[in-house]
Amino acid sequence: AIQLTQSPSSLSASVGDTVTITCRASQGISSALAWYQQIPGKAPKLLIYEASSLESGVPSRFSGSGSGTDFTLTISSLQPEDFATYYCQHFNSYSHSFGQGTKLEI
Amino acid sequence: EVQLLESGGGLVQPGGSLRLSCGASGFSFSRYAMSWVRQAPGKGLEWVSTISGSGGRTYYEDSVKGQFTISRDNSKNTLYLQMNSLRADDTAIYYCAKIYSALTTANPHDYWGQGTLVTVSS
Numbered sequence: 001a002i003q004l005t006q007s008p009s010s011l012s013a014s015v016g017d018t019v020t021i022t023c024r025a026s027q028g029i030s031s032a033l034a035w036y037q038q039i040p041g042k043a044p045k046l047l048i049y050e051a052s053s054l055e056s057g058v059p060s061r062f063s064g065s066g067s068g069t070d071f072t073l074t075i076s077s078l079q080p081e082d083f084a085t086y087y088c089q090h091f092n093s094y095s096h097s098f099g100q101g102t103k104l105e106i
Numbered sequence: 107e108v109q110l111l112e113s114g115g116g117l118v119q120p121g122g123s124l125r126l127s128c129g130a131s132g133f134s135f136s137r138y139a140m141s142w143v144r145q146a147p148g149k150g151l152e153w154v155s156t157i158s159g160s161g162g163r164t165y166y167e168d169s170v171k172g173q174f175t176i177s178r179d180n181s182k183n184t185l186y187l188q189m190n191s192l193r194a195d196d197t198a199i200y201y202c203a204k205i206y207s208a209l210t211t212a213n214p215h216d217y218w219g220q221g222t223l224v225t226v227s228s
Contacts, residue, residue: 001168034215038151043218043219043221044201044215044218046206049206049214055216085150087150087151089153089214091212091213093165093210093212094156094165095165095167096143096153096215097153098143098150098151098152099150100150
């Protein structure tokens with residue numbers, strides 16, 4: 001099974017900062033990667049699909065890049081509502097595995 | 107508006123069984139694959155199972171194969187998860203989630219329910 005490793009596990013930042021979260025796959029997965037945001041007590045929210053496509057309604061300060069084994073989620077000009085936990089996810093026809101998560105804290 | 111509403115969670119003893127349900131509305135339910143994803147207290151997301159729109163294809167995470175069964179009733183717009191032989195490490199919030207595209211299960215999840223808590227304890 002393909003393993004996803006996110007780094008860092010936690011990250012401290014301030015409003016207005018730009019941050020980058022990395023997701024590394026144990027083998028090549030083309031662009032079959034998504035990013036989610038989860039606020040405590042809430043369901044996950046899809047941000048990015050196909051590694052770099054922005055989901056409808058998601059602010060443009062969120063961006064994704066990468067293909068193969070290395071992927072990044074970048075959040076520019078952090079807003080107070082962006083402090084949450086972020087997960088990457090690989091998807092194929094028969095599996096939808098997640099990374100372990102990155103907690104973004106003030 | 108897409109809505110997913112899980113139910114059926116609760117406290118169950120180790121070795122017991124539970125059936126979760128997820129009622130769907132706001133989209134053509136039978137066209138889309140659906141999944142269950144769980145989250146243990148204070149832990150990350152764990153994909154559990156996915157079922158195709160017709161119900162003819164099912165997929166499971168290795169740790170729940172033979173223990174959990176995913177199914178759906180398209181006439182009732184409802185997704186199910188039958189959980190047997192429950193263990194303490196099955197304690198989690200269980201979310202149902204809709205697959206993004208009607209064409210294939212190889213897609214992320216664009217809509218999620220609010221989750222239902224399953225607690226396995228004596």
